[in-house]
Amino acid sequence: MNLSSLLLTITAAGLAAAVFAPATQAATAPELLSGYTAQAGSPAVSARGQQFFTARHGREWSCASCHGAVPTKPGKHASTGKTIGALAPAFNPERFTDAAKAEKWFHRNCNDVVGRACTAAEKADVLSWLLTLKP
Template sequence: MYKMMLFAVMLLGTSAVQAGDGTVIDEVLAGYQAEGVGSFSAEHGKEMWIAKHEGPLGLDGNPSGEAFKIRRDDEPRSRSCQTCHGTDLSLPGKHWRTGKLINPMSPKAKPVEVDEDDGPRFSDKAKIEKWFLRNCKWTVGRECTGQEKGDLLSFLRNQ
């Protein structure tokens, strides 16, 4: 039993170190590179992070009348990543509607234990993709491209 617990602690410690040293981010970025995107720009990622978007966009990149019909009255008309995550990425964010705390986006910041399964930021490739899908659709009104996700990750990893 003791050996099994020791192994589990070592395994968990390894995944935390892996997240802290950016290995998972490197793997995700390599996946985007394999899709044929260009080189990543942390500066462009920062511009995307602070950019304001006016409601959902249609497939043509223009605001969709249909999408605006389903917009909630209390939903922000203009939104950015900062709407929920804030401007200081070392601090927790707050969901605009529910008020639920969101762990800091900085990989260097300590999680605030929002959920039991929260680990170090950017330590799980599936979670990275899940949150990009959900947040890009809400913020930009579409899925982000591999280039956009790579630029954002390049920006966030250095915060």
């Protein structure tokens, strides 16, 4: 294989990866829950998720500070006042459909609420509770 063939092959592979990468991030809330549960090595407990969501963890805010105690309606960011769409997937079908986006927001919000990254078990518990919320 000459250099130009090799470069063409690498370029084609890179383009294919770029085209298909967004599809690999697609998910459903139950799929994400399954992944977090597997990482945690134990079943999710929705009651524990609700408690985690509404409690303060030594910081100024809880999850509920912005998302509401029952996150089935739009919330409002406690600091900026920016509207936040409903968090529960049954009330906002866009929630938890992108694994990278879910991880990004868990990372940011857990840092604000808990002062650290949330564990897989904490994510599983919260997501399992959110999945129990139905119209």
